[in-house]
Amino acid sequence: MKTQFTISVLTENHIGLLNRVSIIFTRRRINIESIAVSESEVKGIHRYTIVITEEEELVKKVIKQLEKQIDVVGAFYYNNDELVYQEIALYKIPTNVLVAGGKAEQIVRHHNARFLAVEPEFSIIEKTGHKEETQVLFNELEPYGILEFVRSGRVAITKPMKQLKEYLKELEITSLNN
Amino acid sequence: MEELLLEKVSTITGAEAVVKCLLAENVEVMFGYPGGAIMPVYDALYDYQEELKHILTRHEQGAIHAAQGYARSSGRVGVCIATSGPGATNLITGIADAQIDSTPLVCITGQVHAHLLGTDAFQETDVVGISMPVTKWNCQVTKAEDIPTVLAKAFYIARSGRPGPVLVDITKDAQFGHVEFEYEKCNQIRSYVPKPKVDYLCVKAAAELINEAKKPLVVFGQGVILAEAEKEFKAFIEKAGLPAAWTIMGLSALPSNHELNVGMLGMHGNYAPNKLTNECDVLIAVGMRFDDRVTGNLEQYAKQAKVIHLEIDPAEVDKNVKTTVAVVGDCKASLKQLTALLKDQKHTHWLTNFKELKAIENEKVIQNETNPLVGDMTMGEVIAQINKVTKGEAVVVTDVGQHQMVACRYAEFNQTKSSITSGGLGTMGFCLPAAIGAKFGAPQRQVIAVIGDGGFQMTIQELGTIFQTQIEVKVLILNNQFLGMVRQWQELFFDKRYSSTEMVNPDFQMIAKGYGMAANKVEKRSSLEAAVKEMLTYEGSYLLEVMVGKENNVFPMIETGASVSDIRLE
Ligand SMILES: Cc1ncc(C[n+]2csc(CCOP(=O)(O)OP(=O)(O)O)c2C)c(N)n1
Numbered sequence: 001m002k003t004q005f006t007i008s009v010l011t012e013n014h015i016g017l018l019n020r021v022s023i024i025f026t027r028r029r030i031n032i033e034s035i036a037v038s039e040s041e042v043k044g045i046h047r048y049t050i051v052i053t054e055e056e057e058l059v060k061k062v063i064k065q066l067e068k069q070i071d072v073v074g075a076f077y078y079n080n081d082e083l084v085y086q087e088i089a090l091y092k093i094p095t096n097v098l099v100a101g102g103k104a105e106q107i108v109r110h111h112n113a114r115f116l117a118v119e120p121e122f123s124i125i126e127k128t129g130h131k132e133e134t135q136v137l138f139n140e141l142e143p144y145g146i147l148e149f150v151r152s153g154r155v156a157i158t159k160p161m162k163q164l165k166e167y168l169k170e171l172e173i174t175s176l177n178n
Numbered sequence: 179m180e181e182l183l184l185e186k187v188s189t190i191t192g193a194e195a196v197v198k199c200l201l202a203e204n205v206e207v208m209f210g211y212p213g214g215a216i217m218p219v220y221d222a223l224y225d226y227q228e229e230l231k232h233i234l235t236r237h238e239q240g241a242i243h244a245a246q247g248y249a250r251s252s253g254r255v256g257v258c259i260a261t262s263g264p265g266a267t268n269l270i271t272g273i274a275d276a277q278i279d280s281t282p283l284v285c286i287t288g289q290v291h292a293h294l295l296g297t298d299a300f301q302e303t304d305v306v307g308i309s310m311p312v313t314k315w316n317c318q319v320t321k322a323e324d325i326p327t328v329l330a331k332a333f334y335i336a337r338s339g340r341p342g343p344v345l346v347d348i349t350k351d352a353q354f355g356h357v358e359f360e361y362e363k364c365n366q367i368r369s370y371v372p373k374p375k376v377d378y379l380c381v382k383a384a385a386e387l388i389n390e391a392k393k394p395l396v397v398f399g400q401g402v403i404l405a406e407a408e409k410e411f412k413a414f415i416e417k418a419g420l421p422a423a424w425t426i427m428g429l430s431a432l433p434s435n436h437e438l439n440v441g442m443l444g445m446h447g448n449y450a451p452n453k454l455t456n457e458c459d460v461l462i463a464v465g466m467r468f469d470d471r472v473t474g475n476l477e478q479y480a481k482q483a484k485v486i487h488l489e490i491d492p493a494e495v496d497k498n499v500k501t502t503v504a505v506v507g508d509c510k511a512s513l514k515q516l517t518a519l520l521k522d523q524k525h526t527h528w529l530t531n532f533k534e535l536k537a538i539e540n541e542k543v544i545q546n547e548t549n550p551l552v553g554d555m556t557m558g559e560v561i562a563q564i565n566k567v568t569k570g571e572a573v574v575v576t577d578v579g580q581h582q583m584v585a586c587r588y589a590e591f592n593q594t595k596s597s598i599t600s601g602g603l604g605t606m607g608f609c610l611p612a613a614i615g616a617k618f619g620a621p622q623r624q625v626i627a628v629i630g631d632g633g634f635q636m637t638i639q640e641l642g643t644i645f646q647t648q649i650e651v652k653v654l655i656l657n658n659q660f661l662g663m664v665r666q667w668q669e670l671f672f673d674k675r676y677s678s679t680e681m682v683n684p685d686f687q688m689i690a691k692g693y694g695m696a697a698n699k700v701e702k703r704s705s706l707e708a709a710v711k712e713m714l715t716y717e718g719s720y721l722l723e724v725m726v727g728k729e730n731n732v733f734p735m736i737e738t739g740a741s742v743s744d745i746r747l748e
Contacts, residue, residue, distance in 0.1 A: 012369055015318070016306060023311050064493040070315040070335055073369040168368065177338050177365055177372045 004033075005059050006083055006156050009048040009066055010040060010073040010164065017071055021048060024065045030054055034087070036153035042164050045073060049085075051154050074167060078158055085156035089134035090116070091125040091141055092148035098123060104144045111137045122147055189356040192322030193218035196286065196348065197226050199329040202361040205257050207231040207248065207618050209241040213261025215301060216288030218353035233618065233647060236639035238265050240611040242272025243637070246281050247615030250598045251573055251623070253406065255282045255337050256615065262288045263301030266347070267308065271605055273343045274312040278602030279427060280404060282341035284332045289349045292320040306347050314342030322355030326362075334364035339372025340491040341404060374492060376507035376515060383503045384486045385519035387460050388418055393528045395451070395458035395483075396420045397443055397472075400427035400601075401465010401490060407510035408432070408594045411464065414517045419524040421532055423451030425466050427601040430591040434570060440532045444472040445736050446583040449543075449745060450535035452736065455480050456743040457531070462486045465509050468498040469602065478741035488512050542747045543733050548588055554727030555703055557584040557656045563710040564626065564654070565590045572624040572714075573598065573616050577609035577633035580662040583732045585628045595620070607636030613651045614643055624652070624714065631657040631683050641693040644719050652713055653695075655686055655723040658730065666731045690721040697721040 011017050018037065025032050033051040040047040052059070059077050066075035095118060097104045108115070113127035125141075127134050134151055190198070196219050200208065210232060212220045223232050235241040238260045245256030256276075260269055266287040276283045290299040306318045315335045319328050325348065332344045388394055402411045408431050415422045415432075421440040422432060432439050441448030443455070452474075455461065461483040466472070473479045476498060484502040488509045489495055495504040505512045547558030561584060564572070570592035576582040576599040591597060598616050600608040613627035634655055644651055658665075661679040668676050690697035696716055700709045706724065713722040736745045 016310065016316075019307065019310055027311065061493070061497055064495075064497075068491065068493045070367065070370045171368050171371070174371050174375065175366055175368050177334075 002053050002055055004051065004053045004080055005056070005077045006080065006085065006154060007048075007050040007052065007059070007063070007066075007075065007077045008156070008158070009050065009075045011046050011048065012071040012073065013039070013044050013046050014071050017046075020069050021066065021072070024062060025050075025052070028058070028062065030058075030062065034153035036155050040164060042168065045164065045168075049154055049156050073171065078156070082159055083156040084159065085130070085154050086128050087131055087134060087152050087154050088126065088128045089138070089149070089151040091127070091138065091146055092122050093125065093141060094145055094147065095120060095123045097144040104141065107137070107140045113137060190359050191218065191222065191353065192325050192348070192355045192357055193222040193353040194225075195322060195325045195357050195359050196329065196353070197222045197230060198359055199326055199361055200257060201226070201229055202363070203255070203329075203333045205230060205255070207233060208257040208259055209233045209235055209244040209248070209615065210259035211235060211238050211241055211261070211265060213265045213288065213301070215262035215290055215350050216259060216265070216286075216353075218350065219259065219286070219288065219348075233614075233643065235611060236642045237637065238268030239271055239607065240637055240640045240643060242269045242276070242283070242285065243608050243611035244615030244618070244643070245283050245285075246272060246276055246608075247575060247598055247612030248619040249281050249283060249615075250612070250619070251595055251616035251625075252619030253595060254619070255284055255333055257284050257286070259286045260288070261301065262290055262305070263303045266305035267303055270308060270312065273309055273345065275600050275603040275605045275608065276343035277312045277314065279600065280341050280400060281343065282336040283343040284329070284336050285343060285345045287345065287347045288353070289318065289347045291351045292349045293351075295349070305345065309345045312343070313345050316345040316347070318347040318349070319352050320349045322352050322357040325352065325357060326360060327364075330362060330364040331367065334367070335370070339370070373490065373508045374506045376505060376512045378515065380503055380505045381512060381515045382519060384462075384505055385516055387484055387486060387503060388420070388462065388516075389521045391460035393458045394418070394420050394460045394462060394525065395454060396422040396462045396464060397425070397451075397455070397466055398422055398428045398431065398464040399425040399466025400431075401488075401509055402428060402431040403594055405465060405490070405508050405510040407465075407513055410510055410513040410517070412436070414513045414520070417517050417522060418520040419529070420462065421451075421525070421529055423448070425469070425472050425601070426586050426599060428466060429586055429597040431594050433592050434590040441536070442587055444469075445474070446587065446732050446734065448536070448587070449539035449734050449747065450532040452734070452742040452745045453535055454531060456482065456741065458483050460484050460486065462488070463499075464488045464513070465490070467494045470498075473498065474736045474740055474742045474744075478743070488516075539734065539747065547584070554730065555706065555724060556730055557581050557726050558588050559703075560654070560656060560706065560710065560724050560726070561585050561588040561628070563707055564714070566707075567711055567714045568624060568626070572596070572626050573620055575599070575609050575613040575616055575625065575627045577629040578604045578606045578663075579630045579633060580658070580666065580730070580732045581628055581630045581656040583663075606633040609633060610637050610653065611640045611643070613653070614640060614647075614649060617649050617651055625650070626652045626654060626714075628654050628656065630662060631655055631659065631681055632661045634686070638689070641690065641695065644695065645693040649719070651719050653690075653719070653721040654713070655721065656726050657683065657686075657723050658726050658728050659683060660728060663732070665729070669729065669731065686721065686723045695719045695721050697723070699723040699725070701725045
């Protein structure tokens with residue numbers, strides 16, 4: 001059965017690694033639903049957060065092929081319930097719909113979204129949450145005319161505790177070539 | 179005093195640093211082809227001709243296959259070098275081949291000036307991008323001072339763990355730049371675990387399974403050779419009386435005449451090991467990756483058996499075949515630990531099964547192939563004649579096709595690293611340049627290139643490399659005037675519709691002579707034995723063309739999608 005998994009890949013900060021990482025997915029024709037990359041809590045180590053929907057058996061194989069890449073420090077996969085995760089969405093709507101009846105503004109407040117900018121022509125709204133939540137807001141605002149919409153990749157933090165620093169220490173020993 | 183000081187602060191060019199790195203890694207020979215973007219390195223090589231031999235091939239594909247042949251016969255890292263753009267792209271087939279066959283290579287390519295990168299400059303290709311899916315690691319260098327560390331890393335990655343090809347792309351300005359040269363060999367990269375530590379609990383679990391087994395079967399691959407674990411492997415199978423069958427990449431790790439050697443696995447392998455894969459109770463895989471050419475239909479592969487997998491690359495475990503016990507790590511270490519826990523056994527009754535099936539194959543296939551008394555000449559009888567002379571001591575390099583399957587089935591070997599072939603990628607054109615490289619890697623040994631008339635013409639230009647270097651390679655062309663293996667499939671699966679497989683060939687003897695190579699052609703069985711002997715005892719390179727039956731087929735055969743137990747004898 002296909003399920004949604006979040007893959008966390010920790011890498012050294014080298015040029016071209018994004019390409020190496022994504023090749024592992026494209027080779028097997030796996031669709032990457034979202035991807036977010038940033039530096040982790042350890043300087044020089046980057047964390048890729050990748051969301052895919054696949055069978056767990058296949059995900060395990062992908063994890064091993066990711067780990068096999070020389071500059072990949074580690075790769076892990078998680079069910080959604082092992083994670084706390086968020087996405088951020090930005091919506092651009094015409095400002096005049098906000099003044100007209102006040103309904104659009106109610107919707108925005110109701111969703112705990114906030115205004116990032118209000119210009120005479122357009123306003124920009126920001127909402128953080130799971131995809132379903134940012135999608136509901138999208139659906140409700142749609143009748144008022146959404147001029148532009150963008151949603152980020154998922155960022156996630158795992159509930160199980162294993163500190164990256166500890167993990168790196170272990171690697172210092174296992175990576176010895178003897 | 180002043181001189182000493184000068185030496186300390188003096189710098190060398192990036193190009194010279196490349197050469198010095200190679201020397202620091204004890205590289206004695208490299209294969210390559212010059213061009214604009216790599217000229218500074220070639221200029222530096224000019225000053226080091228004594229220390230570092232550069233073999234000029236006739237095509238970059240020839241250079242990389244030669245580096246592969248060198249690596250495979252010597253067990254060392256093969257090095258090749260090419261210019262940017264077309265030079266670099268011509269390496270790609272060989273890189274892909276080395277990746278899938280785990281061959282340690284360092285490929286160095288020149289690149290346009292750093293400030294031109296991304297601008298479609300003359301002879302600019304994104305070779306780092308192109309080679310990414312087929313390299314173990316690759317890297318672009320744009321500064322001279324980075325050259326030593328990157329090359330040190332390159333050699334370490336290429337040879338350690340599961341070996342593979344590495345590509346280092348060096349911009350021309352980095353070659354012209356200056357560096358205070360200092361070389362430190364790399365022996366650790368924190369994100370890379372070349373040899374996972376063997377888990378003793380897994381070894382124990384594996385030993386228990388083997389000790390309990392009534393019908394164990396060992397299937398081994400090149401991992402045994404790459405780990406230099408031939409001795410440990412032999413001790414392992416001998417102690418527990420385990421029949422052992424090889425993948426094409428594992429060929430020569432165990433002597434052909436060893437009593438526990440039960441032959442070749444896979445599509446054109448031997449009858450007994452394929453059939454009995456589906457009857458064994460414990461299947462012990464050592465340093466092999468369950469390629470589909472070996473397993474046939476996975477749904478019907480060894481389903482009855484418990485599977486043990488000794489493997490250095492964790493990504494291979496459970497990739498194709500689900501294991502009962504996986505022993506991850508270097509098989510040299512794990513085999514030793516495992517053998518210590520095994521009971522002495524003989525499995526005489528089980529081994530009889532192999533003998534019986536071998537007798538059937540012998541009668542139905544092997545006799546007719548290796549000793550036909552009438553009809554067209556066969557590839558098998560030519561290989562049998564070679565065995566008579568070499569007595570299993572030669573390095574046999576093969577190309578891809580029917581002759582490859584026949585040579586690997588029938589050639590005999592007493593020592594390891596003696597069979598060199600393109601297994602995973604099946605690269606036609608591999609053989610001739612790989613044989614050249616193999617000779618440089620094992621200069622004391624006889625090297626025989628066994629090639630089809632098709633594959634020979636894919637890299638035939640490397641006769642020029644033999645001519646110029648005067649290296650001794652015996653070239654055996656098994657000429658069936660067809661792209662034989664494809665024709666066989668057309669006969670069996672496409673109603674004999676021989677679409678574009680018939681070859682009208684040139685006079686190979688005359689071509690050889692143009693390259694100053696002794697040559698002969700055999701069309702009759704009566705002159706075969708003498709001709710083979712003449713080729714193998716001749717001092718110097720020699721090309722022998724043997725005209726074999728045009729429409730002979732290789733059997734046994736497991737059809738694509740069929741189970742190993744459905745192996746056909748005819
Ligand atoms: C580069 C490349 N192109 C195409 C093929 C497909 N192919 C596999 S075997 C074969 C025929 C080889 O013919 P030949 O070299 O004459 O050897 P034979 O099979 O007759 O022994 C072909 C075309 C291949 N393996 N490699």
